[in-house]
Amino acid sequence: MIAVKKNPVIYLILLSVFFYSCNDRQKTIQSLQLQIDSLQKHMANSYKPGFGEFMSSIQVHHEKLWFAGTNQNWQLAAFEINEIKESLDDIQTYCQDRPETKSLSMIVSPLDSINQAIEQKNLSSFKNSFITLTTTCNNCHQATEHGFNVIRIPTTPPFSNQEFSSAQKQ
Ligand code: HEC
Structure with missing residues (x-):
């Protein structure tokens, strides 16, 4: 320390090291900020499915x-309810x-x-709870001003290329 006090050149060296490292840090921060900006832009433009698309899947x-x-x-019923x-x-x-x-x-x-009915393999309680489920779909549609969107018990299987009766009865 005594040597430092006596020698102004050492002060200059220390100062320039200090400024150099500040400048370096500034550059790192700038480059990180650029990366954050580009990620934010990327996220804002990335595709997010909407409420209606999830509903169509449901x-x-x-x-x-x-x-x-x-x-x-x-x-299959257990699988569908999980979906x-x-x-x-x-x-x-x-x-x-x-x-x-x-x-x-x-x-x-x-x-x-419905889950319980499936676990118990109970057809009549499955049917009853499915009716309650369907009523709840409609209750929510009404509550959310989509009451024009009425869900009912289906009458025909949706796809001809899928077997709904089980191949091996469980
Ligand atoms: C949280 C309340 C809520 C529940 C519970 C709910 N829905 Fe919906 N549903 C909505 C809303 C809100 C929309 C309108 C979405 C939009 O803005 O596109 C909608 C839209 C729909 C659509 C229209 C999709 C289209 O493009 O034609 C169908 C079909 C649908 N729901 C089926 C169901 C079924 C089946 C159930 C029950 C298993 C259900 N919903 C339960 C709130 C609900």
Whole structure:
């Protein structure tokens, strides 16, 4: 330290090292900021499915669930109900900006009842809980000003290329 005090050249060297490292840090910050800006732009332009698209997927699985359950194809029914739950989870994740998302919880208990019916392989309670589920779809549509969108018990299987009665009855 005594040497430093006596020698102004050392002061100059220390100062230039200090400024050099500041300048370096500034450059790193600038480059990070550029990367953040470009990521933000990328995210803003990336595709996010909307509420209606998730609903269209739920519509298909709701329909398949009916034919799987009424054919007592319990394995397929369990699969279809999980697909509905996944779409509902996706709505929670991707549609937080939609006020309707807050109404989703009303469907939890009807889904649980169907799950129970599937686990018990009970056809009549499956049918009853499916009716309750469908009523809940419509209750939410009414609550969210989409009451014109009426869901009903399906009458014909949605796809001709999928077998709904189980190949091996469980
Ligand atoms: C959180 C409340 C809520 C619940 C529960 C709900 N929906 Fe919806 N549904 C909506 C809203 C809101 C829309 C309008 C979405 C949009 O803006 O595109 C919609 C739209 C739909 C559409 C129209 C999609 C289209 O493009 O034609 C169908 C079909 C649909 N729902 C089926 C169902 C079925 C089947 C269920 C029950 C298993 C269900 N929904 C449960 C809120 C709900």
